Amino acid sequence: MxxxxxxxxxxxxxxxxxxxxxxxxxxxxxxxxxxxxxxxxxxxxxxxxxxxxxxxxxxxxxxxxxxxxxxxxxxxxxxxxxxxxxxxxxxxxxxxxxxxxxxxxxxxxxxxxxxxxxxxxxxxxxxxxxxxxxxxxxxxxxxxxxxxxxxxxxxxxxxxxxxxxxxxxxxxxxxxxxxxxxxxxxxxxxxxxxxxxxxxxxxxxxxxxxxxxxxxxxLPVKQGKIKIRHRYFNYIVLTDDRHSYLQKRTGNDIWKNLFEFPLVEAGEKTEIDQVLKQLDQLGIPTESQILSVSNWQKQVLSHQHIHYRFIQLEQTSPKTDRSNLIRVDQKDIFKFAVPKPIEQKLAQLEWI
Ligand code: SF4
Missing domain, CATH: 1.10.340.30 (Hypothetical protein; domain 2)
Known part of the structure; x- marks a missing residue:
């Protein structure tokens, strides 16, 4: 030795x-x-x-x-x-x-x-x-x-x-x-x-x-046993005269201070109707027209799995109060720091 x-x-x-x-x-x-x-x-x-x-x-x-x-x-x-x-x-x-x-x-x-x-x-x-x-x-x-x-x-x-x-x-x-x-x-x-x-x-x-x-x-041995938390994010991509909406994540949570599309979080994979019912809390008219709904995807973090999808809506009725949302010209949207799911979605959107 x-x-x-x-x-x-x-x-x-x-x-x-x-x-x-x-x-x-x-x-x-x-x-x-x-x-x-x-x-x-x-x-x-x-x-x-x-x-x-x-x-x-x-x-x-x-x-x-x-x-x-x-x-x-x-x-x-x-x-x-x-x-x-x-x-x-x-x-x-x-x-x-x-x-x-x-x-x-x-x-x-x-x-x-x-x-x-x-x-x-x-x-x-x-x-x-x-x-x-x-x-x-x-x-x-x-x-x-x-x-x-x-x-x-x-x-x-x-x-x-x-x-x-x-x-x-x-x-x-x-x-x-x-x-x-x-x-x-x-x-x-x-x-x-x-x-x-x-x-x-x-x-x-x-x-x-x-x-x-x-x-x-x-070797080496790891005991592991990290409990994974599953979360379900419904991102609302609202388009309105070549503009879209973002919000800043606050609070003590993942992606703090990054920007994202308005979000309806749920404890499971809920039906679209359930998500739409919560839109007025975000200042989005519930009768907005659905353009598309993506499949669920998953972002794996160390202690959490984020299941997410995008619901694309078009503004069809007058605006309600959206003071917690930021209206962004679509050509400027890349200037914002965003988490990976949003970054990938932005790369796919045709209006970029
Ligand atoms: S286990 Fe690592 S330290 Fe041991 S012989 Fe192989 S390469 Fe070298």
Whole structure:
């Protein structure tokens, strides 16, 4: 069995030879490291790269991000999901700009105090930007550690989080914590992959317990059991003299502060008649003419499945009070930050 020093040495060597060339690896600026970490929690590297470039082009520094409007930040974030992360990013940028004179905090405790920054992101910024000895534990690191040391404690249990956190901290290279953390994550992403890792050509195959015990596809263990909530969204696409209507989502719910078509939410797949009866609450005449009704589709989120359809209506009677809706010229509708179901619908509508 190789000892910790040997494992670290091999990992660092492997990383230098195999790492992908990515813009956030050419800097230690904490603003860029932070942006990349928040974006990459949402997405694959290739897609994340486009978002990273978009954000850094629009906001080359934290003060410019802080000065942007939330609608603009959400529009740039559109398609990444988990919109609360974009709102938190923006809030944290304001804190740094207004309370810290634009200087990114340089201690772990001050970094983790920023809105939306958790242990993983704080450790990544602290180690990569400030060379502080904090180990990151993301999905890749969980997998590498679970397999290498043959640990079957569920990674999503309290005991598992503690155990893997301590092990990662023990293995950390205190002289080069940023390099070490990036090596661990990249090794998990490229070499010790979730499915079919290339163990024959692995620098750690002589000391990997999972390989020795033929447990690679059983590790890491997850207890799972997330209860999924099903919701049913009837979106009303109302057309009226080359205009349509949007509303802003408010309240503590998914897609907060994004825009959407007026919505009738139900606990199940209700009949159209039931939906139409509720239209007057939205300021839409119930006798509006139905042009089309789409099939049900599904947007899968981490804890919720959103079943949605679009009911396209044409205005046929005088307007009622619609003060909670925004009347939008159809050619301007792309300017609004919208969730994925609406984005896909807009791409299909012929009047765009
Ligand atoms: S031998 Fe296979 S399972 Fe073990 S660390 Fe290497 S790639 Fe991962």
């Amino acid at each position: 190789a000892d910790f020093e040997q494992i670290k040495g091999r990992l660092h060597h492997w990383y230098q030879a195999n790492k992908r060339q990515l813009p956030w690896r050419e800097t230690t600026d904490p603003y860029f490291i932070w942006l990349s970490e928040v974006i990459l929690q949402q997405t694959r590297i290739d897609q994340g790269l486009a978002y990273f470039r978009r954000f850094t082009e629009h906001y080359p520094n934290v003060k410019l991000l802080a000065n942007a409007s939330e609608d603009e930040v959400l529009k740039l974030w559109q398609g990444l999901g988990y919109y609360s992360r974009a709102r938190n990013l923006h809030q944290a940028a304001k804190t740094i700009a207004q309370q810290m004179n634009g200087n990114f905090p340089d201690t772990y405790n001050n970094i983790i105090a920023l809105k939306g920054v958790g242990e993983y992101t704080a450790a990544a910024i602290a180690s990569i930007s400030f060379n502080l000895p904090h180990a990151v534990v993301d999905g890749n690191v969980f997998r590498v550690l679970a397999r290498l040391f043959g640990i079957d404690t569920p990674i999503d249990s309290t005991a598992g989080k503690k155990l893997f956190g301590e092990l990662a901290a023990e293995l950390l290279d205190h002289h080069h914590p940023g390099l070490h953390n990036q090596a661990m994550m990249e090794f998990g992403a490229l070499q010790c992959t979730p499915k079919n890792p290339n163990c024959t050509n692995c620098i750690l195959n002589d000391c990997c317990i999972a390989l020795q015990e033929s447990k690679i596809d059983k």
